[in-house]
Amino acid sequence: MNSLPIGIFDSGVGGLTVLRAVRQRLPRESVVYLGDTARVPYGTKSRATIERYAIEDAAFLVEKGVKMIVVACNTASAMARERLRQEFDVPFLTVLGPGARAAARTTRSGRIGVIATEATIGSGAYERAIHEACGERAVEVFSRACPLFVPLVEEGETDSQVARLLADQYLAPLREQQIDTLVLGCTHYPLLKTVIAETMGEGVTLIDSAEAVAEETAQLLEQHDQLIDQQAGDKQPSPSRFYVTDAAQRFHKIAERILGAPLEHLEAVEVFGHDKL
Amino acid sequence: MNSLPIGIFDSGVGGLTVLRAVRQRLPRESVVYLGDTARVPYGTKSRATIERYAIEDAAFLVEKGVKMIVVACNTASAMARERLRQEFDVPFLTVLGPGARAAARTTRSGRIGVIATEATIGSGAYERAIHEACGERAVEVFSRACPLFVPLVEEGETDSQVARLLADQYLAPLREQQIDTLVLGCTHYPLLKTVIAETMGEGVTLIDSAEAVAEETAQLLEQHDQLIDQQAGDKQPSPSRFYVTDAAQRFHKIAERILGAPLEHLEAVEVFGHDKL
Numbered sequence: 001m002n003s004l005p006i007g008i009f010d011s012g013v014g015g016l017t018v019l020r021a022v023r024q025r026l027p028r029e030s031v032v033y034l035g036d037t038a039r040v041p042y043g044t045k046s047r048a049t050i051e052r053y054a055i056e057d058a059a060f061l062v063e064k065g066v067k068m069i070v071v072a073c074n075t076a077s078a079m080a081r082e083r084l085r086q087e088f089d090v091p092f093l094t095v096l097g098p099g100a101r102a103a104a105r106t107t108r109s110g111r112i113g114v115i116a117t118e119a120t121i122g123s124g125a126y127e128r129a130i131h132e133a134c135g136e137r138a139v140e141v142f143s144r145a146c147p148l149f150v151p152l153v154e155e156g157e158t159d160s161q162v163a164r165l166l167a168d169q170y171l172a173p174l175r176e177q178q179i180d181t182l183v184l185g186c187t188h189y190p191l192l193k194t195v196i197a198e199t200m201g202e203g204v205t206l207i208d209s210a211e212a213v214a215e216e217t218a219q220l221l222e223q224h225d226q227l228i229d230q231q232a233g234d235k236q237p238s239p240s241r242f243y244v245t246d247a248a249q250r251f252h253k254i255a256e257r258i259l260g261a262p263l264e265h266l267e268a269v270e271v272f273g274h275d276k277l
Numbered sequence: 278m279n280s281l282p283i284g285i286f287d288s289g290v291g292g293l294t295v296l297r298a299v300r301q302r303l304p305r306e307s308v309v310y311l312g313d314t315a316r317v318p319y320g321t322k323s324r325a326t327i328e329r330y331a332i333e334d335a336a337f338l339v340e341k342g343v344k345m346i347v348v349a350c351n352t353a354s355a356m357a358r359e360r361l362r363q364e365f366d367v368p369f370l371t372v373l374g375p376g377a378r379a380a381a382r383t384t385r386s387g388r389i390g391v392i393a394t395e396a397t398i399g400s401g402a403y404e405r406a407i408h409e410a411c412g413e414r415a416v417e418v419f420s421r422a423c424p425l426f427v428p429l430v431e432e433g434e435t436d437s438q439v440a441r442l443l444a445d446q447y448l449a450p451l452r453e454q455q456i457d458t459l460v461l462g463c464t465h466y467p468l469l470k471t472v473i474a475e476t477m478g479e480g481v482t483l484i485d486s487a488e489a490v491a492e493e494t495a496q497l498l499e500q501h502d503q504l505i506d507q508q509a510g511d512k513q514p515s516p517s518r519f520y521v522t523d524a525a526q527r528f529h530k531i532a533e534r535i536l537g538a539p540l541e542h543l544e545a546v547e548v549f550g551h552d553k554l
Contacts, residue, residue, distance in 0.1 A: 038326050039316055044431070046524045049315050148439075151428040154321070162425075162446070165439050247323045272549060 002228045003235040005030040006217065007066030007090075009057040012040035012154060013251060014187035015072030016258045018095060018210045022070065023240070025214035026221075028228050030237035032064045036271065038246035041150045042075040043117020043186065050119060054080035055087055060243070060271045062090055067226050070217060071095065074186045075117050078125035091220060098216045099183050099209030100129035106205050107181040110139040113174040113204075115196075116185030121145040126185055142177045146170040146189075153188040156254065163192060167199040175200060183207045191258070239264040245271055279505045280512040282307040283494065284343030284367075286334040289317035289431060290528060291464035292349030293535045295372060295487045299347065300517070302491035303498075305505050307514035309341045313548065315523035318427045319352040320394020320463065327396060331357035332364055337520070337548045339367055344503050347494060348372065351463045352394050355402035368497060375493045376460050376486030377406035383482050384458040387416040390451040390481075392473075393462030398422040403462055419454045423447040423466075430465040433531065440469060444476040452477060460484045468535070516541040522548055 006026075008019050012035050019033055034057055036042075042050050054076040061069055068091045071077045071084065077094035084092055103112050114126045127141045148166055157163055174182065182204050184190055190208040197206060221227045228234050241264065244251045248268045255263055283303075285296050289312050296310055311334055313319075319327050331353040338346055345368045348354045348361065354371035361369055380389050391403045404418045425443055434440055451459065459481050461467055467485045474483060498504045505511050518541065521528045525545045532540055 038322060044524070044527075045315060049523045147432050148425075148428055148434070151425055155424050157425070160446075162439060162442050165442060169437075169439070246326045247321070250321075 001067065002226050003237050004065055004067040005032045005237065005240070007032050007034070007061030007064065007069040008072050009034040009036070009061060009069070009076075010073040010187060011036050011042040011053075011075065012188075013254045013258065014150070014153070014191075016255055017187050017190045017208070018070060018072035018213050020259055021210035021214035022217055025211075025218055026227075028230070028237070031240040032061060032066055033240070033242045034060055034271070035242070035244045035251055037244045037251055040154065041117070042073060043119045043150060044147060045119065047079050047119075050075060050079040051083045054084055056271045058084055058088055060269070062088060066090065068093065068217070068220060068224075070213060072187050072213070075119045078116075078120040078123040091224060093213065093216055093220055095187060095209050095213050096125055096129055098212035099185065099207055100126060101133045102207050102209060102212040103130055103181050103183045104133035104139075106207060107139065109178075109180040110137065111177060111179045111181075112139055112141050113177065113179040113182040114141060114143045114185045115146050115170065115174070115182065115189065116143070117150065118145040118147050120185055126183065130183075142174055142179060144170060144174055149192060150186065150188045153191045154254075158191050159194060163195045164199070167192070167195045171196065171199045179204060181205050181207060184209070241265040241267070243267050243269045245269060278344065279503050280514050281342055281344040282309045282514065282517070284309050284311070284338030284341065284346040285349050286311040286313070286338060286346070286353075287350040287464055288313050288319040288330075288352065289465075290531045290535065291427070291430070291468075293532055294464050294467045294485070295347060295349035295490050297536055298487035298491035299494055302488075302495055303504075305507070305514070308517040309338060309343055310517070310519045311337055311548070312519070312521045312528055314521045314528055317431065318394070319350060320396045320427060321424060322396065324356050324396075327352060327356040328360045331361055333548045335361055335365055337546070339365060343367065345370065345494070345497060345501075347490060349464050349490070352396045355397040355400040368501060370490065370493055370497055372464060372486050372490050373402055373406055375489035376462060376484055377403060378410045379484045379486060379489040380407055380458050380460045381410035381416075383484060384416065386455075386457040387414065388454060388456045388458075389416055389418050390454065390456040390459040391418060391420045391462045392423050392447065392451070392459065392466065393420070394427065395422040395424050397462055403460065407460075419451055419456060421447060421451055426469060427463065427465050430468045435468050436471060440472045441476070444469070444472045448473065448476045456481060458482050458484060461486070518542040518544070520544050520546045522546060
């Protein structure tokens with residue numbers, strides 16, 4: 001059981017920033033990654049559609065025999081968390097909770113910004129999670145949807161004049177709110193970190209939830225006594241595997257750039273209708 | 278039979294520019310429109326996926342009893358035209374042929390530009406169609422993918438500084454080629470017409486295939502003797518109907534802006550698996 005892989009899914013390439021952090025924190029574990037590139041982006045779609053897509057993604061990973069699932073897509077985390085926990089027995093970790101808790105630990109002034117997709121911001125899930133993580137402490141949360149950031153990253157336009165102009169347009173209101181902490185509430189956004197940091201200025205700490213997620217993944221596996229331990233007799237885990245629902249070649253190029261290493265195994269698959277199995 | 282509606286489909290809202298032209302040219306006909314908003318965009322995806330989506334879209338319209346189908350999505354036209362004609366008996370008109378023929382009629386210098394999605398440009402379908410439309414005449418075709426134009430239009434950013442900057446970035450190479458005709462090879466692009474025209478300058482004629490498609494729709498129905506003719510005893514057609522696969526509210530807002538009139542009937546539906554019926 002402990003030799004089983006960790007499952008990670010996202011709408012596209014963004015979740016690879018989470019995978020990278022998980023592999024750094026847990027180098028002995030193997031990972032199965034699913035990028036739903038045939039239906040990217042999720043963040044402009046409705047709750048019903050996002051729930052259906054998330055359930056199909058998770059069902060695919062469950063079939064692959066994963067021991068837990070990291071929902072490495074903020075939109076799916078915000079919109080489908082409850083449904084996923086109802087439908088499956090496997091433990092889930094979403095990127096939303098770890099990000100909110102990291103923001104709560106970081107802020108001094110109690111003025112926290114969140115940027116994410118339209119669906120994530122519309123759900124109010126980050127605001128609730130941050131207030132929950134802050135407990136009694138009074139904080140103010142300022143949210144802003146940045147709908148063109150995902151296509152920008154998917155096109156590799158992470159350091160262009162267009163990226164700078166859009167960042168300025170989206171982030172100006174948050175700069176005016178004098179936040180001291182900004183949650184990158186979409187796993188695509190860490191790839192725009194340089195431009196976002198320049199736009200926000202030095203006084204603002206950016207929260208990339210990837211590392212917080214990796215840490216909580218390790219904790220969750222430990223709680224369930226599922227960390228791999230070859231000295232205790234666990235089998236050598238199989239190498240990591242990558243699945244996409246479309247355009248493997250395109251994914252391959254971006255993935256190698258993000259991971260800085262070749263992919264062990266990449267395969268195009270269908271996930272439609274996997275919820276019915 | 279002649280009272281049956283015309284079917285039109287697109288990946289999202291772009292095809293409404295075609296629907297508007299068809300209704301102006303054929304005001305007596307009724308139309309069934311399908312926007313596959315749950316899976317927009319098509320232009321960044323692979324041939325296999327685009328073919329599957331196009332077949333499901335067409336199967337949905339066939340079930341609604343349409344007498345012909347206008348493929349109002351250039352990406353589906355370029356990638357799935359042959360498959361659609363193999364799978365269905367209903368007559369198809371794609372936006373690609375009428376656009377290519379309009380460009381052939383317009384150019385003086387024989388230097389024609391085409392802008393479209395990555396998939397459409399990658400297919401080479403426009404180059405082939407333009408050379409075919411020009412027959413013996415020697416013309417040169419210069420193509421350019423503009424991957425961020427679709428999300429820009431879907432976000433309503435049609436007249437912003439970002440739109441101008443991107444237009445300049447994408448179109449500069451075409452300006453240097455001294456084309457005199459530019460095909461807007463994606464039904465979203467007419468919504469960026471002002472910015473594109475300003476960027477290209479006065480010497481360049483923009484080809485918005487919508488009107489050419491409307492004209493060829495009328496011709497096709499006439500050839501098949503399927504134009505509605507109430508004086509000859511055809512029933513009054515039912516009002517136009519609009520279907521989307523996701524986020525009806527979002528579609529509604531953009532659709533009313535494009536059409537300048539309220540939608541008669543808008544409904545959210547599923548088209549997945551419709552190819553199996």
